[in-house]
Amino acid sequence: MTERNPKEQERDATLRLIYTTTAAWRKNVAASGPEKYTEAFIKKQIEEFDLGKRHLANMMGEDPETFTQEDIDRAIAYLFPSGLFDKRARPMMKHPSEIFPEQRKIQWGEDGRPFHFLFYTGKQSYYSLMHETYEKLLNVQKHQDQLVAQGFSLQKEKKNLVGSRWLTKTELEGMLLEKLSDDDYSRFIRLLEKLMTLPCSDIEENYIKKFSKEIAVQLQKVSTEPLKYDEQGVAFSTGEGVRKTSRATAVVYDNGTGKITVNGIDILRYFPVLQDREQLLFPFQFLDRVGKHDAICTVSGGGRSSQAGAIRLATAKALRSFVTETEVEFMRQAGLLTVDPRVRERKKPGQEGARRKFTWKKR
Amino acid sequence: MRGRRGRAAALPGSGGGRGGSGKFGSSSSSSATEMAVPRILRAAAPRLYSGLPAPAALTAAAARPRDPEDKLLAEPLRHPDFFKVKNLFTLKDLFDARVHLGHKKGCRHQFMKPYIFGCRLDQDIIDLDQTMQHLQLALNFTAHVAYRKGIILFVSRNRQFCHLVESTARECGEYAHTRYWQGGLLTNAHIQFGPGIRLPDLLIFLSSLNNVFEPHVAIRDAAKMNIPTVGVVDTNCNPCLITYPIPGNDDSPTAMELYCKLFKMTIIHAKNKRKQIEVFQELQSRQKGDTSRPVVAEGQA
Numbered sequence: 001m002t003e004r005n006p007k008e009q010e011r012d013a014t015l016r017l018i019y020t021t022t023a024a025w026r027k028n029v030a031a032s033g034p035e036k037y038t039e040a041f042i043k044k045q046i047e048e049f050d051l052g053k054r055h056l057a058n059m060m061g062e063d064p065e066t067f068t069q070e071d072i073d074r075a076i077a078y079l080f081p082s083g084l085f086d087k088r089a090r091p092m093m094k095h096p097s098e099i100f101p102e103q104r105k106i107q108w109g110e111d112g113r114p115f116h117f118l119f120y121t122g123k124q125s126y127y128s129l130m131h132e133t134y135e136k137l138l139n140v141q142k143h144q145d146q147l148v149a150q151g152f153s154l155q156k157e158k159k160n161l162v163g164s165r166w167l168t169k170t171e172l173e174g175m176l177l178e179k180l181s182d183d184d185y186s187r188f189i190r191l192l193e194k195l196m197t198l199p200c201s202d203i204e205e206n207y208i209k210k211f212s213k214e215i216a217v218q219l220q221k222v223s224t225e226p227l228k229y230d231e232q233g234v235a236f237s238t239g240e241g242v243r244k245t246s247r248a249t250a251v252v253y254d255n256g257t258g259k260i261t262v263n264g265i266d267i268l269r270y271f272p273v274l275q276d277r278e279q280l281l282f283p284f285q286f287l288d289r290v291g292k293h294d295a296i297c298t299v300s301g302g303g304r305s306s307q308a309g310a311i312r313l314a315t316a317k318a319l320r321s322f323v324t325e326t327e328v329e330f331m332r333q334a335g336l337l338t339v340d341p342r343v344r345e346r347k348k349p350g351q352e353g354a355r356r357k358f359t360w361k362k363r
Numbered sequence: 364m365r366g367r368r369g370r371a372a373a374l375p376g377s378g379g380g381r382g383g384s385g386k387f388g389s390s391s392s393s394s395a396t397e398m399a400v401p402r403i404l405r406a407a408a409p410r411l412y413s414g415l416p417a418p419a420a421l422t423a424a425a426a427r428p429r430d431p432e433d434k435l436l437a438e439p440l441r442h443p444d445f446f447k448v449k450n451l452f453t454l455k456d457l458f459d460a461r462v463h464l465g466h467k468k469g470c471r472h473q474f475m476k477p478y479i480f481g482c483r484l485d486q487d488i489i490d491l492d493q494t495m496q497h498l499q500l501a502l503n504f505t506a507h508v509a510y511r512k513g514i515i516l517f518v519s520r521n522r523q524f525c526h527l528v529e530s531t532a533r534e535c536g537e538y539a540h541t542r543y544w545q546g547g548l549l550t551n552a553h554i555q556f557g558p559g560i561r562l563p564d565l566l567i568f569l570s571s572l573n574n575v576f577e578p579h580v581a582i583r584d585a586a587k588m589n590i591p592t593v594g595v596v597d598t599n600c601n602p603c604l605i606t607y608p609i610p611g612n613d614d615s616p617t618a619m620e621l622y623c624k625l626f627k628m629t630i631i632h633a634k635n636k637r638k639q640i641e642v643f644q645e646l647q648s649r650q651k652g653d654t655s656r657p658v659v660a661e662g663q664a
Contacts, residue, residue, distance in 0.1 A: 112559075114514075114538065117532055119538060138526065
């Protein structure tokens with residue numbers, strides 16, 4: 001059994017030619033995927049880089065110990081000036097971890113045995129992640145069972161999920177260094193959510209946090225400015241308004257008689273048209289404070305109507321400080337505090353105006 | 364090679380327990396000797412010629428010191444049960460783990476008839492005597508493969524036991540595949556994984572069906588690639604292409620835990636045995652080295 005008979009050896013030594021096409025043994029460069037690097041190769045590259053860095057420092061007359069990457073970049077740009085447009089085409093000297101992408105290095109040792117126990121599945125990082133997560137799930141369930149056996153009731157707290165989101169598919173791919181399909185990603189997220197919904201999942205919170213990110217909750221709370229007081233002790237507040245090309249500022253004083261001045265001129269003189277004066281009075285009318293405030297406004301740019309609109313916005317903003325929060329909310333809903341975004345639309349070529357087309361003649 | 368293995372699979376119907384021990388030795392040894400050396404070297408060279416690899420490799424092999432290597436690899440093959448797998452389990456263990464319970468009569472596969480003891484209330488009962496023999500054969504073979512540092516791949520597509528199988532594989536230092544099987548994994552490995560990859564030397568199926576109750580693709584692929592397989596076959600499975608089928612239940616948690624435990628124990632035991640014998644041989648060679656020096660000096664003098 002141990003020593004093969006000479007006859008057997010002779011028989012096996014006769015080589016039988018198997019006919020294959022050239023296509024079978026020519027190396028399929030396209031299908032073999034990205035070039036793979038061994039650990040030893042990367043290590044050697046790192047050593048060469050460090051040595052080269054020191055040489056470069058000596059050449060430039062600087063201290064090799066404190067030679068940073070920026071110094072390297074500057075030195076290379078000085079020694080090898082290049083007029084090439086693309087920055088990636090110019091000579092560069094970077095650490096091997098930036099040049100050789102952190103892709104799959106050869107995944108097996110010298111004896112041919114792969115390092116990872118799920119190597120033969122093809123997606124080792126993804127499946128090992130699923131395996132780990134499922135293990136955490138089983139852990140939590142075991143803990144739950146223990147609690148139930150001891151007689152504690154399980155509390156189902158509703159966790160506030162507003163401030164956090166799961167990692168996106170690209171972020172997860174970056175974490176695992178492996179391509180994922182949409183199905184894989186959704187399966188993983190579903191498993192994580194299942195884990196989160198269990199009552200005792202607090203045990204594995206640290207693990208879950210690795211896969212969630214906090215979103216900055218943008219609160220729309222615009223805090224109103226406090227009232228200011230002038231020399232006589234009268235409360236006042238300022239506001240700025242914009243409409244088309246007009247810019248207005250308004251200073252609203254308390255304990256007034258309802259006098260409104262625009263650019264030093266009374267509104268009756270400045271705005272002959274009733275419509276504009278109505279616009280100015282609208283904020284006061286809305287808050288039932290028609291005769292109670294004085295306003296001094298300045299305005300520039302635009303025409304009659306747009307200046308009126310700008311001042312209206314400015315006074316409304318100034319009145320926020322005199323008024324309760326609910327009333328501010330009412331003002332906002334009435335549209336007093338919104339900047340009117342309408343601007344003059346440009347004229348287009350081939351048309352008479354912005355929208356008006358030339359007269360269409362049938363013949 | 365394949366013919367011999369195919370015949371071994373069909374034996375249980377006729378053989379029974381009688382020529383059992385002799386058959387353990389012959390089937391396992393022949394497959395083992397042919398397995399370890401050729402496949403590794405074959406994988407490296409392009410397949411232009413069949414039979415043994417290039418003469419250069421052969422002469423290199425001949426140049427190596429043969430005695431210790433021979434002893435290491437040949438010694439286990441002299442005994443029918445070198446790793447004493449018979450002591451790992453008893454018939455009662457199998458019964459308690461509900462290994463004898465099969466599926467209903469309607470699900471029965473035609474080729475599983477020889478392994479079925481009977482049918483009670485429409486449920487098939489597997490013959491545990493035959494299961495014992497088959498399990499011993501399979502465990503013995505696994506032990507030999509592990510002893511010779513072969514790569515073992517656990518395959519199971521049963522979602523219920525996916526985690527169990529993966530943990531078992533991890534704990535004994537071998538590999539597992541309980542996920543979706545990509546078509547060209549074994550047959551197109553050089554392109555999928557890269558050149559120079561080493562394929563598994565043994566596939567262990569803890570459930571030989573996939574999620575749609577069809578035979579797992581890996582059984583056919585392993586047969587194509589000349590990779591021996593060990594598989595737990597339930598009454599609705601096809602035992603045909605599996606080298607060492609183990610008729611038994613693959614759906615109960617107790618049964619699966621028993622199988623995982625047994626395989627893990629055999630693999631770890633075999634690996635430890637190997638380490639032991641290697642260390643022992645090294646000690647022996649060192650002693651010989653020490654004792655040989657004074658003899659040589661005397662001779663020279």
